[in-house]
Amino acid sequence: MVKEFKDKNQWAVILGGSSGLGLASAKKLASHGMNLIILHRDRKTNLAAIEREFEVCKKEGIQLKSFNIDATNSEKIQENLSEIKSLLSDKGKIKILLHSIAKGNLKPMLGEKTTLSSVDFQITIQAMALSLYDWVKAIFTEELFHQDSRIIAFTSEGNSKAWKNYAAVSAAKVALEAITRNIALEFAAYGIKANCIQAGMTDTFSFRQISGSEQLKKYALMRNPNQRLTTAEDVANVVYLLSKDEAKWITGTTIPVDGGEHLS
Secondary structure, eight states, rough: OOTTTSOOOEEEEEEEEESSSHHHHHHHHTTOOOOOOOOOOOOHHHHHHHHHHHHHHHTOOEOOOOOOTTTTHHHHHHHHHHHHHHHHHHTTTTEEEEEEEOOOOOOOOSSSSSSOOOOHHHHHHHHIIIIHHHHHHHHHHHOOEEEEEEEEEEEGGTTTTTTTOOOOHHHHHHHHHHHHHHHHTTTTTTTTEEEEEEEOOBOOOOHSSSSSSSHHHHHHHHHTTOOOOHHHHHHHHHHHHHHHGGTOOOOEEEEEEEETGGGG
């Protein structure tokens, strides 16, 4: 396998890289020699299993540093970045910033029990959309981006479709896409490219938290011309493709990675 990122002192910062799409992307990038900084928020009981996954990445001969901290708190980002800056030393640069945070409220708008509030919307949009801008601005201010850097964020078909209990996340995905487009426009002069990946139905832990996920899976299989669900590895492959030199003219767009699921 060609390791085009090896020994270039280039780094990928992955926000939410301990499972699902983020972890699959970390493994793919590591296999091509990309150093990794992974920020995640997990319970102590899960850390041993997560560290085993990170060890798989390290076996590719790359450097990996993980932080089990809240990467969505705008007040703490600078503190987190100070540690990252120290890790990169003088010559290390951030080639990729991957936003894979799945921290949203999945509550109904109506019901007898707890329902969605405006605060729930605010928390979800901060975590799943505004945190991307906070990180981009902070990294840019510290001059840590590579001269040809890539910002990649994960969205979903919920950006345009209504799913039960998904209103807050749906709103966050729309905001995430708008922010990404504007980053692509306003940071272009500094070599920064920004895109969203719209993943098809992928059977991750986060997906299984959505109300009616089993029905959504069945519907996705009916729609998909390839007659299977999207895998985390399918998505990770496109993260890798967007990271390559040949993808430097792709920016400001949302790319479906779903085997044609969106066609019908």
